[in-house]
Amino acid sequence: TRDLISTIWLSIVAGDILQRMVLKTRPYEQHSGDTDAVLEKGIDVLGKVLSTPGIKRGERATRLSAGVAKVRDLFHGVPARYVKGRPLVGLVGEIFCRLHTFSNDQVARRVERLGGECWISDVTEWVWYSNWYSHDFLIRNRGRLNLDFLTMKIKTTMQRRYEHRLLAPLAEDLRGYEEPHDVRDVLQLAKPYLPAEGSIGEMVLSCGKAIYLHGKGADGILDISPFTCMNGIICEAVYPAISAAHDELPIRVCYFDGVNTNLDRDLEIFLDLASAYQQRKRHHRVYP
Numbered sequence: 001t002r003d004l005i006s007t008i009w010l011s012i013v014a015g016d017i018l019q020r021m022v023l024k025t026r027p028y029e030q031h032s033g034d035t036d037a038v039l040e041k042g043i044d045v046l047g048k049v050l051s052t053p054g055i056k057r058g059e060r061a062t063r064l065s066a067g068v069a070k071v072r073d074l075f076h077g078v079p080a081r082y083v084k085g086r087p088l089v090g091l092v093g094e095i096f097c098r099l100h101t102f103s104n105d106q107v108a109r110r111v112e113r114l115g116g117e118c119w120i121s122d123v124t125e126w127v128w129y130s131n132w133y134s135h136d137f138l139i140r141n142r143g144r145l146n147l148d149f150l151t152m153k154i155k156t157t158m159q160r161r162y163e164h165r166l167l168a169p170l171a172e173d174l175r176g177y178e179e180p181h182d183v184r185d186v187l188q189l190a191k192p193y194l195p196a197e198g199s200i201g202e203m204v205l206s207c208g209k210a211i212y213l214h215g216k217g218a219d220g221i222l223d224i225s226p227f228t229c230m231n232g233i234i235c236e237a238v239y240p241a242i243s244a245a246h247d248e249l250p251i252r253v254c255y256f257d258g259v260n261t262n263l264d265r266d267l268e269i270f271l272d273l274a275s276a277y278q279q280r281k282r283h284h285r286v287y288p
Contacts, residue, residue, distance in 0.1 A: 006057035007050060009127075009159055010064055013166050014046045016122035017068060021075045021170075023108065024177060024288075027117045028080040035078055042071040061162050069169035087274040088285060090213035091120040092206040093224035094231055097256060099123065104224050104256055105263055111222075114264070114271050119177065119218065121209050124163065128183035129205055131156050136197070176216070176286035186212055193238045203231040207238055210251060217285030220250040220274035227257030247282055250274050 018039060026035040049063045089111050097103045098120060108118040131152065138149045167174070180186050183205075187196040190208030210221045223239070225232025232253050239251040250273040254266070 003057050003060075006158070006162065007060060010057075010061060010162055010166070011050050012123050012127065013163050014050065014064060014068070016124050017166060017170065018042050018046070018071070019120065019122060020174065020177060021071070023118050023120060024173070025075050025078055025080060026109075027086060027112045028082045030079040030081055035075075038071075038074045038078055041074055045071055045074075057162075061165050065165050065169060068166050072169055072173060075173075082287075084285075084287060085278075086115060086117045087219040087271055087278055088213075088217060089116045089118050089271070089274060090210065090218045090221045091118050091224055092202075092209045092213075092221060093121075093235075093253075094202050094226055094229050095121075095123070095126050097226045097229075098224040103226070104254075107222065107224060107254065107263070107267070110264060110267055111271070114268055116219075116271050116274065119213060119216075121205070122179070125179070125183065125186075125205060125209070126202075127159070129187075131159075132183050132187070132196075133200070173288055175288045177288070178216075180209075180212055193242060194234070199234075201231050203234045203238075206231065206235050207242060210239070210242060210249070211246060214246045214249050215283050217281070217283050218249075219278045219281065220270060221252070222270070223251070223253040225253060225255055227255045229255070247280070248277070249281075250277055 021042070022035055022039050025038075029035050046064060046067050049060065049067045052060075052063075055063070091098050091108065101108070108120065111118050135149075135152055135156070138144075138146070138152065142149070186205060186208035188208070189211040190196065190199075190204045193207050194204045196204045206223055210223075213221060221239075223232055223235055225235075232255060236253045239253070243249050243251050250270060252266075252270050254263075
């Protein structure tokens with residue numbers, strides 16, 4: 001059971017790594033489709049390691065780290081012209097809708113076609129948040145002197161160790177694209193607007209991550225949410241205050257309900273705002 005749980009965690013981290021490499025490569029590819037082709041190869045490389053039976057979790061993590069290095073080299077082989085200046089758009093919001101390309105009508109690809117680059121909040125963010133919530137719940141209700149609290153601490157430590165092992169080959173590639181060191185950093189940023197102790201769900205993560213991405217040099221934030229999503233509605237009420245306090249950073253909520261809308265038109269307007277903000281922003285991007 002422990003090996004299965006660790007393999008699931010390694011799969012989540014590996015999937016997030018592939019997504020991050022795609023997002024930083026695809027906007028700059030010289031031949032459309034090259035990045036997607038490498039993604040398929042990368043899924044195959046890492047999938048074989050994850051599906052190999054009879055491997056202890058430590059050995060699987062070691063092999064997967066080597067696989068990540070191989071996938072990194074595959075992405076390096078994509079003919080690309082990296083130029084500075086593309087607006088960097090952070091995608092936050094409801095976890096499924098922002099990650100499921102069919103549900104969000106391929107919003108990341110649309111942003112790229114219109115001249116932008118995306119930074120999507122990944123799956124591990126939600127896992128770290130769930131760990132924090134369980135940790136906080138145990139302290140408030142049972143204190144620290146119990147087996148469940150110790151188990152949670154050990155699990156979190158092992159998760160962090162495996163994540164660091166898989167990310168190690170990408171230290172230079174992800175320079176400037178670093179995720180927060182600890183989810184509590186995101187929660188602290190959101191605290192003046194939505195304290196995590198009283199606001200449970202993606203809303204607090206979305207607000208905190210928007211502020212974090214502002215500090216990383218993002219030029220705009222898109223909140224991707226399903227229609228009538230409570231988290232999106234609450235965030236929409238809070239974002240004007242966040243924007244006003246952070247150099248009038250452009251922030252827009254996009255709701256998706258399967259009804260055809262002129263999404264490209266809305267994104268084009270948003271990217272015009274992001275480009276204008278880019279000329280006056282105080283926090284500039286760090287490039288790999």
